[in-house]
Amino acid sequence: MNQYSKEAFINLLEDKLTRQRRKYLEDATDKDLYYVISSIVKDELIPKWLDTQERYQQNETKQVFYLSMEFLIGRLLETNLLNCGLLDTCKEALLELGRNPEEVFKNEHDAGLGNGGLGRLAACFLDSIASLSYAGHGSGIRYRYGLFEQRIIHGNQIELPDYWLKEEYPWETRKADEAVEVQFGGKVHLHKKQDGKFEASYEQTDKVMAVPYDVPVSGYQNNVVNTLRLWSAEISPETSDFLSGPNSQYYHHLDHTHSVEQISGFLYPDDSSFEGKELRLKQQYFLVSSTIQGIIKKFKTDYNLPLSSMAEKIVIQINDTHPSLAVPELMRLLMDEEEFEWDEAWEVTTNVIAYTNHTTLSEALEKWPVSMIQNLLPRIYMIIDEINERFCQGIWFDHEELREKIPELAIIADDQVHMARLAIVGSFSVNGVARIHTEILKKKEMKDFYTLFPSRFNNKTNGITHRRWLLQVNPCLSRAITDVIGPQWIKQPNKLISLLRYSNDKPFLEKIDRVKQKNKQALANLIHEKTGFTVDEESIFDVQIKRLHEYKRQLLNIFHVIYLYNELKDNPSLDLTPRTFIFAAKAAPSYHLAKEVIKLIHHVASIVNHDKSINDKLKVIFLENYNVSLAEKIIPAADISEQISTASKEASGTGNMKMMMNGAITLGTLDGANIEIKDLVGEDNIFIFGLNAEEVLNYYQNGNYVAKDIYHTDDRVKRILDQLNHGEFGAEEIEFKDIFYNILYHNDPYFVLKDFDPYIESHELVERAYRDKQTWQKMSVTNIAYSGKFSSDRTIREYASEIWKLN
Incomplete structure (x- = not known):
C-alpha cells in the first residue's frame, strides 16, 4: 500500500493532469480533478487486482460468485481512496490547492445499477468479502440507464432517464476477449446418440454477445481486489455480418440492434405489458447464462479438476429469485455442452447453487407464463419441465403426507413457472435475511418446502459495511x-x-x-x-x-x-x-x-x-x-x-x-x-x-x-x-x-x-x-x-x- 505525502500526491496529480487532460492546475475543472484522481487510484488498484487473481489461481482457492440484478454501489472514488489509505492525503492535497474535496467527488455519477435495499446489500457484501480477504465476486448487468431520475413537479413524480454512462466511467475495464454468446428463441431438437445419450441441437436462435466490463472491488487496506463483472448485451459478429450483408433489410437490422441493446438498456423495464415482462425475462437469462458460461471457462482454466468436482471450488449465490434460471442454465451447459447425464448434472447443480430469499410478498415471488419461457427459452423450459416432473414424482412416491400439496409445491402450476420454488428445489441452501423473516418462511410461506428440505433452510441476518x-x-x-x-x-x-x-x-x-x-x-x-x-x-x-x-x-x-x-x-x-x-x-x-x-x-x-x-x-x-x-x-x-x-x-x-x-x-x-x-x-x-x-x-x-x-x-x-x-x-x-x-x-x-x-x-x-x-x-x-x-x-x-x- 503506497503512502504518499501530501506533496507527492500533488505532484502526481499535476503530472497526470498535463499528460491525461492536457491542462495545468489553474485551468483544471473539478471534473478534470475527479478523473485524474480516479486514474491515480486505479493505478494503485490494478497491480493488486492482478495479484489477487493470480493468487486465487495458483492456490486453487474456492470462490463464490454473487449473482444479483442489482448492485447499488453509489460513488466509488471516496471508497477506493479510503481502502487504499489515501483518502485523508487526497483531501489535504485538494484543500492545499484551494479545492473543495466534496465538490470534486460529486462529479462522479451514482452508478445506475440498482434500486433499493437488495442492491445496496449486494454492494455491502462485495465490500465485506474483499475486506475480509475472501475470494468472491459480483456478477450483474451493465445497465446503460438506471431506474430513473426522479423530479417532482407540482407534487407529482416525473421520471426522467438516468443515463449514468453518458460520460466515461473510470472504474470499468472492457474485456472483449472474454465475451460469450447467449441464445434466445429458435428451435431445439434432441437426438439420441449411439451411446444412448441425448444431444441437443439449436436452430434459428437469436444470438447475443455478452461482453464483460470489470469493476475492481477493493478490500480495506489489505491488498485484496476482487471483481464486479457487469455484462453488456451487444450484437454478435455473426449476426451483424448476416444482417448487414447484401440481402439484408436495413430496418430489420435496426430493429434487431435495438432489441439486443435493450437487454442491458434499462434497470427494471416497465413490466405492465407483455413486451416489458419478456424483456425482464431476457435480462434474467442473459445474466445467468453469461455468468455461468464464464464460471465454467474459469473453472477449467483455474482448477486441475474435472467439472464433476465443481462444487469443491465454486459456489453460486443467487440474490433473490431474479437469477433463479441459474438452475436450469447450469443443467443445460453441463448436459448439452459438457455431455453430463441428468443425474450427474443435477448432483453438481444442487451442490453449487445457494439461494437467498428476500421477501414474503407474493407479488415479489416471481412467476412467468409457461408460454413465454417456451417461446423465449425453449431448451430451458424443457429442463424446468423435467426438474418439475422428477420433483413432483419424488413427493408422490416418498412423501405421501404431501401429495395433496403438490399443486402448491410444483414448479410449474396454473400455467406459470414459479421461480422461488425452482430456486429452492435446485439449491443446497435457502436463507432468509433476518431471524423473524426466516421463521416466517419456515413456518408459513415455505412450510411444506421446509418439511421436505429442513437442512437447507438457515438464517443470515443482513448487514451493512x-x-x-x-x-x-x-x-x-x-x-x-x-x-x-x-x-x-x-x-x-x-x-x-x-x-x-x-x-x-x-x-x-x-x-x-x-x-x-x-x-x-x-x-x-x-x-x-x-x-x-x-x-x-x-x-x-x-x-x-x-x-x-x-x-x-x-x-x-x-x-x-x-x-x-x-x-x-x-x-x-x-x-x-x-x-x-x-x-x-x-x-x-x-x-x-x-x-x-x-x-x-x-x-x-x-x-x-x-x-x-x-x-x-x-x-x-x-x-x-x-x-x-x-x-x-x-x-x-x-x-x-x-x-x-x-x-x-x-x-x-x-x-x-x-x-x-x-x-x-x-x-x-x-x-x-x-x-x-x-x-x-x-x-x-x-x-x-x-x-x-x-x-x-x-x-x-x-x-x-x-x-x-x-x-x-x-x-x-x-x-x-x-x-x-x-x-x-x-x-x-x-x-x-x-x-x-x-x-x-x-x-x-x-x-x-x-x-x-x-x-x-x-x-x-x-x-x-x-x-x-x-x-x-x-x-x-x-x-x-x-x-x-x-x-x-x-x-x-x-x-x-x-x-x-x-x-
Missing part, C-alpha cells in the same frame, strides 16, 4: 469513537461495544451531540439548497428514507404529520418540540397509489411549511431523486429512524442499521431486523409500537379486521380521512380519493389505521425522551455501541463458514 456507512460518511463521529476506544473497531466492528463504557461520560456524550448538530447543520444547508426551505437545526430530524411502497407505510407517517398539524391549528400554544419530517423515496413508475402518497406528502408540506400560525414547529421535507449519495448526507443527521413497515412484510431492512450506526434511535414495528436491534439495545433504547407479525398474519388469515370501525370510533382518524376526502390537502376535491377508498373500502390492507394510535403514543414517548438531552445522548451512544453486530462483515463470515465453506 461500517466502512462506508460510518467511517466514510461520518468522519467526525468516527474520529470521536477512535479517540476513546482506539481504531481496532474499523477492522473489528464488534469492538464498538466498548463505547458502552462511555455511555455515562458527560464530556463524551456532549462531543457526540456536537457531531450530530454539525451533521444536522450540513443537512439543513442541503435542504435549503435543494428546496428553498429553512429548517430548525435544533428540531427533531425524523427520517424515513426508503422505496415508496404501501407496506413501508409512508402513509402512516404523513397521517401523523397531519394529526400534529391539526393539533397545532386547534391549539397554537401547544407545547411541542419542533419537528422536521424528512422523506426521500422513489415510487415505481406504474405504481399509482405509491405516487399518490408522494403527491400527498408534497401537498401537506406546501400547507404546513407556509403556515405562519404554527410558529415553525413542523416542517415537512421531501428530497427528490433518492440515491446512495443522498442517503450518505441524510443518515448522519437523523435523530429518529422511521422503520414502520407492516409487521411480517419487511424481510430485514438495512436503513435501520445505517441510522442506528450513526446514532439515530429506531421508531419501528416488531419486524425484520428491528426485532434484533431491540434485543440488543433493550426496550429503553428503541421505540416499538403496533401489531406484531403473528397478529398481522392472523388478521389476514381470519379476516376479522374492519378498518371502518376505527374510522367511526377514532375522531383523529376520521378527521384526517375526511380532510383527504374533501380535498383539504389537494388542489381538487377528488385529489386523494384513491387513498381514502383504499383505506376504507379495501379494508386498509397494511393496517395503517390499526397501528395509528400506538404510533401516536410512541411519538409522545420520543418527545419526552428528546427533551432530556443526556438521556437521548445515552440512547444514541448505546445504539452506536451495539451496531457492530449489524456490520456486513459479521454476515459475510456467517455465509462463508456456514454456506460457502470458504477459507
Whole structure:
C-alpha cells in the first residue's frame, strides 16, 4: 500500500493532469480533478487486482460468485481512496490547492445499477468479502440507464432517464476477449446418440454477445481486489455480418440492434405489458447464462479438476429469485455442452447453487407464463419441465403426507413457472435475511418446502459495511469513537461495544451531540439548497428514507404529520418540540397509489411549511431523486429512524442499521431486523409500537379486521380521512380519493389505521425522551455501541463458514 505525502500526491496529480487532460492546475475543472484522481487510484488498484487473481489461481482457492440484478454501489472514488489509505492525503492535497474535496467527488455519477435495499446489500457484501480477504465476486448487468431520475413537479413524480454512462466511467475495464454468446428463441431438437445419450441441437436462435466490463472491488487496506463483472448485451459478429450483408433489410437490422441493446438498456423495464415482462425475462437469462458460461471457462482454466468436482471450488449465490434460471442454465451447459447425464448434472447443480430469499410478498415471488419461457427459452423450459416432473414424482412416491400439496409445491402450476420454488428445489441452501423473516418462511410461506428440505433452510441476518456507512460518511463521529476506544473497531466492528463504557461520560456524550448538530447543520444547508426551505437545526430530524411502497407505510407517517398539524391549528400554544419530517423515496413508475402518497406528502408540506400560525414547529421535507449519495448526507443527521413497515412484510431492512450506526434511535414495528436491534439495545433504547407479525398474519388469515370501525370510533382518524376526502390537502376535491377508498373500502390492507394510535403514543414517548438531552445522548451512544453486530462483515463470515465453506 503506497503512502504518499501530501506533496507527492500533488505532484502526481499535476503530472497526470498535463499528460491525461492536457491542462495545468489553474485551468483544471473539478471534473478534470475527479478523473485524474480516479486514474491515480486505479493505478494503485490494478497491480493488486492482478495479484489477487493470480493468487486465487495458483492456490486453487474456492470462490463464490454473487449473482444479483442489482448492485447499488453509489460513488466509488471516496471508497477506493479510503481502502487504499489515501483518502485523508487526497483531501489535504485538494484543500492545499484551494479545492473543495466534496465538490470534486460529486462529479462522479451514482452508478445506475440498482434500486433499493437488495442492491445496496449486494454492494455491502462485495465490500465485506474483499475486506475480509475472501475470494468472491459480483456478477450483474451493465445497465446503460438506471431506474430513473426522479423530479417532482407540482407534487407529482416525473421520471426522467438516468443515463449514468453518458460520460466515461473510470472504474470499468472492457474485456472483449472474454465475451460469450447467449441464445434466445429458435428451435431445439434432441437426438439420441449411439451411446444412448441425448444431444441437443439449436436452430434459428437469436444470438447475443455478452461482453464483460470489470469493476475492481477493493478490500480495506489489505491488498485484496476482487471483481464486479457487469455484462453488456451487444450484437454478435455473426449476426451483424448476416444482417448487414447484401440481402439484408436495413430496418430489420435496426430493429434487431435495438432489441439486443435493450437487454442491458434499462434497470427494471416497465413490466405492465407483455413486451416489458419478456424483456425482464431476457435480462434474467442473459445474466445467468453469461455468468455461468464464464464460471465454467474459469473453472477449467483455474482448477486441475474435472467439472464433476465443481462444487469443491465454486459456489453460486443467487440474490433473490431474479437469477433463479441459474438452475436450469447450469443443467443445460453441463448436459448439452459438457455431455453430463441428468443425474450427474443435477448432483453438481444442487451442490453449487445457494439461494437467498428476500421477501414474503407474493407479488415479489416471481412467476412467468409457461408460454413465454417456451417461446423465449425453449431448451430451458424443457429442463424446468423435467426438474418439475422428477420433483413432483419424488413427493408422490416418498412423501405421501404431501401429495395433496403438490399443486402448491410444483414448479410449474396454473400455467406459470414459479421461480422461488425452482430456486429452492435446485439449491443446497435457502436463507432468509433476518431471524423473524426466516421463521416466517419456515413456518408459513415455505412450510411444506421446509418439511421436505429442513437442512437447507438457515438464517443470515443482513448487514451493512461500517466502512462506508460510518467511517466514510461520518468522519467526525468516527474520529470521536477512535479517540476513546482506539481504531481496532474499523477492522473489528464488534469492538464498538466498548463505547458502552462511555455511555455515562458527560464530556463524551456532549462531543457526540456536537457531531450530530454539525451533521444536522450540513443537512439543513442541503435542504435549503435543494428546496428553498429553512429548517430548525435544533428540531427533531425524523427520517424515513426508503422505496415508496404501501407496506413501508409512508402513509402512516404523513397521517401523523397531519394529526400534529391539526393539533397545532386547534391549539397554537401547544407545547411541542419542533419537528422536521424528512422523506426521500422513489415510487415505481406504474405504481399509482405509491405516487399518490408522494403527491400527498408534497401537498401537506406546501400547507404546513407556509403556515405562519404554527410558529415553525413542523416542517415537512421531501428530497427528490433518492440515491446512495443522498442517503450518505441524510443518515448522519437523523435523530429518529422511521422503520414502520407492516409487521411480517419487511424481510430485514438495512436503513435501520445505517441510522442506528450513526446514532439515530429506531421508531419501528416488531419486524425484520428491528426485532434484533431491540434485543440488543433493550426496550429503553428503541421505540416499538403496533401489531406484531403473528397478529398481522392472523388478521389476514381470519379476516376479522374492519378498518371502518376505527374510522367511526377514532375522531383523529376520521378527521384526517375526511380532510383527504374533501380535498383539504389537494388542489381538487377528488385529489386523494384513491387513498381514502383504499383505506376504507379495501379494508386498509397494511393496517395503517390499526397501528395509528400506538404510533401516536410512541411519538409522545420520543418527545419526552428528546427533551432530556443526556438521556437521548445515552440512547444514541448505546445504539452506536451495539451496531457492530449489524456490520456486513459479521454476515459475510456467517455465509462463508456456514454456506460457502470458504477459507
